[in-house]
Amino acid sequence: MNAEHMAKLFKILGDDKRLRILLCIGKNRCSVSEIIGNTSFSQTLVSFHLRILREACILKAERQGAFIYYQLVDAELLDLVSKFNEFVSKMPLEIREEEYSCPCPPTGNNILTGRYGKFSNLVLKK
């Protein structure tokens, strides 16, 4: 596996607004106006993120009159994202919270003391 290449893709997906733009487009073909309307992000912000997605070859653009339509280069990406969504929804809550911090170590304990992990109730193994 190539960590560098993957990290680039993950980094691009690792922004909630960019993801919302991607999910908004889905497997369809959307004009920038539609995206702005659906997300309520500013025009410049949408264009900024669309450029990033386009330059990463995740989206392709096509002008039609005054409008520019965007769609996925490879729609399989959506299926992968969907699988990640299932995975995330099964994860411990912490990563889904504002200040996610899995209690590993949990409050009052320390990783160095041997007891941590919300679900494992680990104890020091000698």
Added chain:
Amino acid sequence: MNAEHMAKLFKILGDDKRLRILLCIGKNRCSVSEIIGNTSFSQTLVSFHLRILREACILKAERQGAFIYYQLVDAELLDLVSKFNEFVSKMPLEIREEEYSCPCPPTGNNILTGRYGKFSNLVLKK
């Protein structure tokens, strides 16, 4: 789909060094020393990233004597990452390059002029 939650996970995976640490651990159980040895990252850097992965509930830690062993909380993540790897390896080269910039628009042209996209050879559609 929850863009915010997914973005958090993608963001954590969107760092090549963190990914290399994850791939190094794989479905095994690795001491920090092993990770340092395999990656040749500094001890502090490895600990820094391990903390991030641990606090996101991606990794769990277990002390055994002086050593602390790390392993995936849910090994299915590796399968997902592997699928992403396949996807990335099929992508146009640009995202895999140092300065990835899909020629959309390509050099000399402009997205506004209607011709861009390495593989689509798009022309203006009226």
Added chain:
DNA sequence: TATTTATATAAATATATACTCATATTATAA
């Protein structure tokens, strides 16, 4: 052809993230 609509872009700013440095903790060995 002047104006408006749709969109892009460069540059400035704000914010978040990665990395390093110095130091602390725990366990083990001498």
Added chain:
DNA sequence: TTATAATATGAGTATATATTTATATAAATA
């Protein structure tokens, strides 16, 4: 018990990324 090995952590710094601001381009319309 002291020293050493394994690891963690807080804080500072460097770097990258997101967002906004101001402006530009292209097409459509008046």
